[in-house]
Structures are given as structure tokens and as C-alpha cells.
Amino acid sequence: MKKFVPLLIAVAAAVPCFPASAGLRQSLPLVLNLSALQASGAIGSVRDGGTSSDWIDCQLLAGFAAPGDSWVECDAMNANGLLSCFSNSASMISVVQSMQSDSYINFTASTATNCNLLGRCCNSIQIGTGSHYLPVKP
Amino acid sequence: MKLSSLFSRATVLAVAIYGANADAGTKNPPQDDYVTVDLTGSPNASGAYGPVRNSPGSTQAIQCVLYGDTTGLNVICAATDASGVQLACLTNASNITTAAKGLSTSSFLAFTTDGHGVCNNMVVVNTSLDGPK
Numbered sequence: 649m650k651k652f653v654p655l656l657i658a659v660a661a662a663v664p665c666f667p668a669s670a671g672l673r674q675s676l677p678l679v680l681n682l683s684a685l686q687a688s689g690a691i692g693s694v695r696d697g698g699t700s701s702d703w704i705d706c707q708l709l710a711g712f713a714a715p716g717d718s719w720v721e722c723d724a725m726n727a728n729g730l731l732s733c734f735s736n737s738a739s740m741i742s743v744v745q746s747m748q749s750d751s752y753i754n755f756t757a758s759t760a761t762n763c764n765l766l767g768r769c770c771n772s773i774q775i776g777t778g779s780h781y782l783p784v785k786p
Numbered sequence: 787m788k789l790s791s792l793f794s795r796a797t798v799l800a801v802a803i804y805g806a807n808a809d810a811g812t813k814n815p816p817q818d819d820y821v822t823v824d825l826t827g828s829p830n831a832s833g834a835y836g837p838v839r840n841s842p843g844s845t846q847a848i849q850c851v852l853y854g855d856t857t858g859l860n861v862i863c864a865a866t867d868a869s870g871v872q873l874a875c876l877t878n879a880s881n882i883t884t885a886a887k888g889l890s891t892s893s894f895l896a897f898t899t900d901g902h903g904v905c906n907n908m909v910v911v912n913t914s915l916d917g918p919k
Contacts, residue, residue: 672847743854778849
């Protein structure tokens with residue numbers, strides 16, 4: 649539980665920091681740190697952000713590396729490069745199964761690049777849903 | 787939100803469904819789904835994503851974040867009402883993380899805590915009664 653205290657504080661603290669005219673509305677554009685191997689952003693904010701090169705996603709892969717297997721892949725890209733990671737961890741698959749069209753994504757990748765020959769392994773994945781995330785527009 | 791309140795909400799939903807007489811389907815008044823935070827007894831909070839996002843003022847919000855790594859799955863939920871009163875909780879209880887996985891873009895969410903930051907229970911409702919974000 650201890651390791652989640654900063655995250656819990658961050659989630660709670662985020663609430664009063666964003667002025668808006670109706671309900672809380674939080675813009676979470678892509679933040680991609682290729683050195684720290686970490687990426688985050690809310691799908692709606694990234695899609696409707698001002699940077700045409702930015703995107704972020706997570707995918708569920710079935711039978712990708714071998715028949716009957718299950719994997720998740722998370723990706724983020726900006727003008728500086730692409731970060732991808734893979735995992736067959738049940739908990740991370742479970743998290744990605746909860747994704748919605750306007751979810752917030754935050755993932756970290758390992759330094760090793762041999763995650764079952766697919767690429768980097770994911771160290772952690774966060775998926776958020778909430779009233780303040782921007783809905784995706786056409 | 788107390789369990790009795792949740793049952794009351796379910797009853798209201800049922801009555802609304804069968805008692806409505808309108809040209810369009812039944813819709814909850816948005817203000818009925820704004821964030822409520824009650825810090826007394828078993829601290830609890832509730833709200834629906836759509837009405838909360840479109841509520842007056844700039845303080846209301848309610849959310850959950852699922853966190854997974856190689857050691858397991860956790861969920862953190864937080865809510866702030868119109869007065870700025872906040873409540874947050876964390877748990878790795880599988881029944882609650884399972885419920886949280888059912889949250890969609892326009893869900894109604896209610897959670898109760900033990901008073902020390904641990905989530906005790908959760909209700910997730912995806913219904914035609916509540917409006918979109």
C-alpha cells in the first residue's frame with residue numbers, strides 16, 4: 649500500500665488544480681519520457697491536442713506470440729520517438745480490459761528489450777476513467 | 787454511500803423505469819447525479835461521470851484509476867463535491883477491482899471507505915438514465 653500513497657495523493661490533489669467553467673475538466677496531453685521509459689496521457693486530450701505527431705494506445709493481443717496466449721501492448725509516440733511495451737501479466741491484462749474510449753493511460757517500460765522477443769516488458773500500467781477526462785471527438 | 791442509500795437508488799431507478807410517461811426515455815435529473823461526499827460514519831462518495839463533468843462550477847470530479855504491475859491489481863478512486871470536500875480510497879480487493887473494471891465513459895460510481903483510505907465497497911451503474919459526458 650505504501651507505494652501507492654504518492655499516487656493516491658496525486659489523484660486527490662489533481663482535483664482542485666484545474667479551473668473550468670463546468671465541472672472539473674482536466675487536459676492530460678501526451679507526456680512521453682523516452683529516457684525514463686514512461687508515457688501518459690488521456691486519449692481524448694492526446695487526440696485533440698495541438699501536436700499532430702502525438703498518439704497513445706493500449707491493445708489486447710490474443711494468440712499473438714503463441715496460440716492461446718494473451719498479451720497487452722501499450723504504445724506512445726511523439727516527434728521524438730516511440731515507446732512500446734508488452735506484458736502477459738494477468739493484472740496488466742485486466743487493467744487494459746477496463747479501458748474506455750476516453751481513458752487516461754500511464755505506463756512504464758523495462759530497460760530490457762527481450763520481453764518474449766516482442767520488445768520491452770511493461771513494468772506497470774494505469775488506466776483511469778473519470779468525469780474530468782475529455783471525451784474523444786470525431 | 788451507505789448500502790441502504792444504494793438500495794434506495796436502485797428502487798428509485800426501478801420506479802423511474804416503470805413509472806415514466808414521456809416522449810423520450812426516462813432520464814435522471816443531472817443534479818441527482820452530481821458528486822456527493824459524506825465524511826461521517828463510513829465515508830462515502832458518489833456521482834455520475836456525465837452529469838458531474840457538465841455540472842456548474844469547476845470543482846466537482848469523480849474518478850477511478852486501475853493500476854496493474856507484475857505483483858497485482860489495485861484501484862484508486864477519488865471524488866470532490868461542489869464545496870471542495872474530497873474523499874479517496876485504495877484497495878486491491880478483487881471484488882472491488884472487478885467492479886471498477888466495469889466503469890465506462892458515462893458510469894455512475896459510488897464507493898464507501900473504512901475511514902482510513904481503504905475502499906470497502908463499490909457500486910458501478912451503466913444505465914440509460916444517466917447522460918453522457
